[in-house]
Amino acid sequence: MSREAGEFRSENVHDDDLLRLAARYGTPCYVYFAELIEARLAALAAAFGPCVGVSYAVKCNPNPGLLGWLAGRVDGLDISSVGEMRLACRAGWSPAAMSFTGPGKRAAEIAEAIEAGVGELVLESVDEALTADRVARALGRRQRVLVRLAPSEVPKGFGDRMAGRPCAFGIDVETMHEEIPAILALGGLEVVGLHIYSGTQCLVPAAICANWRLFMAIFREVAERHDLAPQKLVFGSGLGIPHFDSDVPLDLGDVADGIRHEFAAFAAEPRFRGARLLLETGRYVVGEAGYFVTRVIRTKQSRGTGFAICDGGMNQHLAASGNFGMVVRRNYRMHRVGGGIPDRPVTVVGPLCTPIDRLGVDVLMPPLAPGDLVAVHASGAYGLTASPVGFISHDPAREILVDRDAARDVSRPPGDLAG
Ligand SMILES: *Cc1c(COP(=O)(O)O)cnc(C)c1O
Numbered sequence: 001m002s003r004e005a006g007e008f009r010s011e012n013v014h015d016d017d018l019l020r021l022a023a024r025y026g027t028p029c030y031v032y033f034a035e036l037i038e039a040r041l042a043a044l045a046a047a048f049g050p051c052v053g054v055s056y057a058v059k060c061n062p063n064p065g066l067l068g069w070l071a072g073r074v075d076g077l078d079i080s081s082v083g084e085m086r087l088a089c090r091a092g093w094s095p096a097a098m099s100f101t102g103p104g105k106r107a108a109e110i111a112e113a114i115e116a117g118v119g120e121l122v123l124e125s126v127d128e129a130l131t132a133d134r135v136a137r138a139l140g141r142r143q144r145v146l147v148r149l150a151p152s153e154v155p156k157g158f159g160d161r162m163a164g165r166p167c168a169f170g171i172d173v174e175t176m177h178e179e180i181p182a183i184l185a186l187g188g189l190e191v192v193g194l195h196i197y198s199g200t201q202c203l204v205p206a207a208i209c210a211n212w213r214l215f216m217a218i219f220r221e222v223a224e225r226h227d228l229a230p231q232k233l234v235f236g237s238g239l240g241i242p243h244f245d246s247d248v249p250l251d252l253g254d255v256a257d258g259i260r261h262e263f264a265a266f267a268a269e270p271r272f273r274g275a276r277l278l279l280e281t282g283r284y285v286v287g288e289a290g291y292f293v294t295r296v297i298r299t300k301q302s303r304g305t306g307f308a309i310c311d312g313g314m315n316q317h318l319a320a321s322g323n324f325g326m327v328v329r330r331n332y333r334m335h336r337v338g339g340g341i342p343d344r345p346v347t348v349v350g351p352l353c354t355p356i357d358r359l360g361v362d363v364l365m366p367p368l369a370p371g372d373l374v375a376v377h378a379s380g381a382y383g384l385t386a387s388p389v390g391f392i393s394h395d396p397a398r399e400i401l402v403d404r405d406a407a408r409d410v411s412r413p414p415g416d417l418a419g
Contacts, residue, residue: 012375018293018337021400021407022373027295028312029398032061032380032410034069036289041073044279047256051267052277055099055234058084060282060381061290065401065410067091076119078234078280082109085116095119099146099234101195103128103168111135114143120232122146122195124170129183136188146195146232147183149173149218155210158238159201160325170196173218180226191228194219197236197280203247205254208238212259216266223271230275239284243378244330250284283381290380292317292397293337294359296372297351306346308368313350313357316397318387320359320376321350331360337373340366348374352392 314321
C-alpha cells in the first residue's frame with residue numbers, strides 16, 4: 001500500500017463494485033463475490049485432486065442465493081438443523097446430497113430429515129442413534145448414517161476446538177469401541193461411514209496435516225476393529241482464513257504437499273477403496289469472498305478518541321465485533337472504500353446503544369466522514385447468520401451476490417432468517 005501523500009490508491013480491486021452496490025442496494029450490506037468462491041473451490045480441487053471432495057457446512061452462511069450458486073460446485077452440504085435443510089431444498093438442493101450433524105437433534109427433526117430423504121444422519125451419540133433407529137423403523141426406512149467421533153487430542157494451532165477435552169460433539173474415541181457395536185446392531189440404520197470435525201480456524205499447515213493424520217488413524221482403527229468398509233469419510237477440515245493483520249494466510253499448497261501422499265495411500269487401502277474422502281468446510285470456501293459494508297452516519301471526538309458511528313454493527317456482524325468466540329478482541333481487517341491515506345486511529349462502532357457494538361478499535365484509517373463506506377474483510381462466513389439481528393430491531397443487512405458482472409439481491413426477508 002503506497003502511503004505517500006497524494007498518490008494513495010486503494011489496492012482493493014472490489015472498491016468500485018462496493019461503492020456501486022452500496023449505492024444501489026443500501027447499507028449495511030454483505031457483498032459476496034462468486035469468483036472468489038470459485039477460485040477457492042478450484043484451489044481445493046487442484047491441491048487434493050479428484051479423490052477428495054468438498055462438503056459445504058451450511059451453518060457458516062446459509063444464504064439461499066449462495067446455496068443455489070453452490071449447487072453442482074461442491075459434493076454436498078452439511079446441515080446442522082432441519083431449518084438449514086429446508087433452506088437448501090428451497091435453493092434447489094436435494095436432501096440426498098446433505099448430511100445432518102448436530103448434538104441435539106430432536107426426534108421430530110430426525111423424522112423430518114429421514115422423511116425428506118436426507119443423505120446421511122451424522123450420529124453424535126448412541127442415544128441419538130437409538131432415537132434415529134426408532135424413527136427410521138416407524139417410517140419403514142433404513143437410514144444411512146455416519147458416526148461422528150471425537151478425538152482425544154487436537155494439535156496446537158486451531159482457533160476453535162470441538163474435541164480433545166470434554167465436549168458435546170460426537171463419540172469420544174476413549175469409549176468408541178464399546179459404543180459403536182450398539183449402533184451397528186440397529187436394524188433401522190446403516191452405518192456408511194465416519195465423521196470427525198474436531199477443530200477449525202487453523203492457519204498452520206503442519207497442524208492441519210497432523211490433525212488429518214489423527215483422523216486417518218482413528219478411521220483405520222475403527223474400520224478394522226468393527227469390520228467396516230466405509231463409503232464416506234468426512235474430514236472436518238479445520239482450514240482457517242486470515243482475519244487480523246497479524247494472521248499469515250494459510251498456504252494450501254503446503255497443506256497439500258504435507259498430506260497428499262498419505263491421502264492417496266490411505267484411499268488405496270483395501271478397506272477404503274470404496275470410500276469418498278470429503279473435506280468439510282465452511283469458512284475456507286466463502287469467508288474471504290465476502291465483505292460487510294457499513295456506512296458512516298456521523299463522526300465524533302470523545303476525550304481524545306475519534307469515533308465513526310456506522311449504520312450496521314454487531315447486530316449485523318457479531319463476529320467482527322469480537323463477541324463470537326474471540327478470546328482476545330482484535331480488529332478484523334477493514335478499509336475505507338475508495339481509498340485515502342490511513343493516517344489516524346479511529347474506533348468504528350455500530351448504531352446500537354451498547355458499548356460492545358464495536359467493529360474496530362483504534363483502526364488506522366484515512367479520515368472518515370459521514371457517508372463514507374467501511375468494508376470489513378473476510379465476512380462471508382459467520383456474518384449475518386451468526387448475528388443477533390433481532391437486537392434493537394434494525395432491518396437486517398442486505399446480501400448481494402456478485403457473479404461475474406451480474407449482481408443479485410439475495411437478501412432474506414426479515415422474518416425468514418431462522419429458516
Ligand atoms: C461448523 C462446522 C463445519 C465448518 O466449520 P468451518 O470452520 O466453517 O470450516 C464443518 N463441520 C461441522 C460438523 C460443523 O459443525
